[in-house]
Amino acid sequence: METHLAIQRTFFNTQATKDISFRIAQLDKLNKLLKDNEQLLYDAIYKDFKKSEFDTYTSELSLIYHDIKDAKNNLKSWARNERKPTNIINWPASSYVQKDPLGVCLIIGAWNYPYQLSFAPAVAALAAGNTVILKPSELPLNTSNVMAKLVNGAFNPEIFKVVEGGVPETTELLAQNFDKIFFTGSTKVGKIVYQAAAKNLIPVTLELGGKSPAFITKDCNLKMTAKRLVWAKFLNAGQTCIAPDYVLVDKCIENEFLQAVTAEIEKEQFSFHNHNYVQIINNANFERLKAMIPDQKVFFGGETKASDRYIAPTILHNITFEDACMQEEIFGPILPVISYDNLDDAIVEVQKFPKALSAYVFTSSSSIRKKVFNTLSFGGGMVNDAVMHITNSNLPFGGVGNSGIGSYHGEAGFNCFSHRKSIIKKGTWLELPLKYFPHSSSRLKWIKRFLKL
Template sequence: MEEIVEAQKQFFNSNTTKDIAFRIGQLQKLESILRANEELLHQAIYKDFKKSAFENYTTEISLLYHDIKEAIKRVKKWSAQKRVRTNLANLPGKSYIIPEPLGVSLIIGAWNYPYQLSLAPAIAAIAAGNTVIIKPSELPINTSKAMAKLINENFDPNFFKVIEGGVAETTDLLNQKFDKIFFTGSVPVGKIVYQAAAKKLIPVTLELGGKSPAIITANCDLKISVKRLIWAKYLNAGQTCIAPDYVVVHEKVKEEFLKLAKKEIAQSKFLIEEDNYVQIINDKNLQRLIALIDKDKIYTGGEYDLENRIMEPTILTNITFEDKVMQDEIFGPILPVLEYNDLNKIIQEIKARPKPLSCYVFTSVKKIKRKILDEISFGGGAVNDAVMHIANSNMGFGGVGESGIGSYHGEYGFRAFSHYKGILEKPTWIEPNFKYHPHTKSKLKWIKRLIG
């Protein structure tokens, strides 16, 4: 690991990656490789947890193509020197900011969207002029192998490399001196990464998770709200960091909400046989999810297939914040439904817990929307929709508090892997003497006028 990191450091110090044409060429090469090997990528992820080509393209590959195209189009602008105002004390002179790459970057990907969550940060890192080492999750082993094959066989390892492995390999990597670490995963592992980075003062971006609420008010368009919410919750069998973790429904519409939700699940036909659903990633996670289901509170679903690692879409009702299912992020196809009649109380309940990665508000009343958005702190979210905010790269995507540090997507990703160097440039034909010795009352008077 040390030799690999050192080789990338030497390559970075050659200044090759600082050339905009080089960055664009590498991004074009990556897009070409992905397009030529889409079938390989589809087959690998299907072997891991039965994710169909349709969902793999729409939720992973297409987002990567978008990121690459946007970076190629805008990297020259993002990298350009930017003039800023010069304050009175530094006149005559000019001030500007130069974006520069941080250096050798480590990207630790997550298993639930293995391509998108490993390669999207890599695209941002390349656009910013860094060298890249990706450590994919070892849980979806076939996607890990596919990425290693495509990248390691086509790119100079001193610039871009995939290192496979588990905890031991990740630990070894975290012992190295990187210039940037980007981690996507759980809060407990995020803390380990953060501690390792702190020992070497390495800047980090942490994309974590949390219990993201969806609030269904009495005055929303209930039918379309349920349709969008059910899609967002059971996409990828609930194994989505920004999926609605639980729903808080106004008591006036709770029963209708439950009926519509059950009907929507039936109409959606979440079946692996129809390429419309996925497996739980492994036996350990399936057992964890089973333990969260209180059989006395099942409204619909609750069945599972141990041999095939499948859990059907499940709704639990009559849930309170004290239930076991409400203690940690679910990360699976279980939707707890809580009831409320006082919006202020439910806002306080949410605020009393760690800040969520996402929050979704379903309402037609502007005052209610404004109240929730103003009072609850969360990474990002949507009004009258769920999950889809991640598709807009003009907004930074990231968490706050325990749900994450930093953001990426679009220019925000470029910034995550860049340092913005501030420069003051002064002419030599004039030099005011106010700051120089000897200090006098007259000079101090002028300094007060200039600085305030």
């Protein structure tokens, strides 16, 4: 691991990556590499957890292609120096902010969207002029293998290198003195990454998770709410960091809501055979999720099959905040439904959880929307939809508190991997003597006049 880092640092210090055309060339290479090998990528991820070509393209590859295109189209403007006003005590001068790449970056990807959550931050890092060591998750082994094969076969290891492995390899990587660490995964592991980075004062971005609530009010469009909520929750079999984790529904429409959601699930016919559903990633997660399903509280679904790592889309009702499914992030195809009589009381209960990565409100009331969004702290969210905010690269994506540190996507991603260096360029044709020795009461009076404090 020391060798990988040393090779990249030596190359970074040549200043080659600071050239915009060099960065665009790396993005072009990655774009072509992925497009030329799409079938390999589809085959690998299907072997890992039966993710279809349709879902792999729409929820992973298309987002990467968009990020590359967005970066190429905007890179010159993102990298341009930003002019800033100069205060009077520095006059005559001009001030600006210069965007510098941080250096050698470690990116640790996640297993649930193994391509998108590995390559999207890598695109941002390369666009910002950094070199990248990428450590994909080892859980989807075939996708990790194909990423290593493609990247290491096409890129100079001085610029972009994939390192495979599990906990020992990741631990060794975290012991190195990188210039930036970007991690996507659980809050538990995020804390380990943060502690490791602190030893060398390495800046980090942590994209984590949490229990993201969805509020359903009595004045919502119930049919559209059910359609969008079911898609967002059961996409990737619920293994999505920004999926609605649980629902809070106004008690006066609870029964209608449950029926509408059930009808939508039946209509979609989620299954591997229909290529619109995936397996639970491994046996450990399968058993963890199975234990969250109390038979007496299943409104719909609940079927499991260990040999296929299959858990049917499941709706739980009569749930309280004390139930087992409310004690941790679910990260699976289980949707607890909690009814409320008073929205303010429901918001208070949600505030007892750590800050979520996302929050959703299905309502036609602007006052309710404002109340929820102004009261709760969370990473990002939507009104009358869920999950789709991740597709807008004009919005920074990230968490707050336990759900993450920092953000990326679009220009926010470029800034995530850049240092904003402040510069003042002074003229030499004039210099006021006020700050120099000897100090005097008259000079102090003039300084106070200039500063107007």
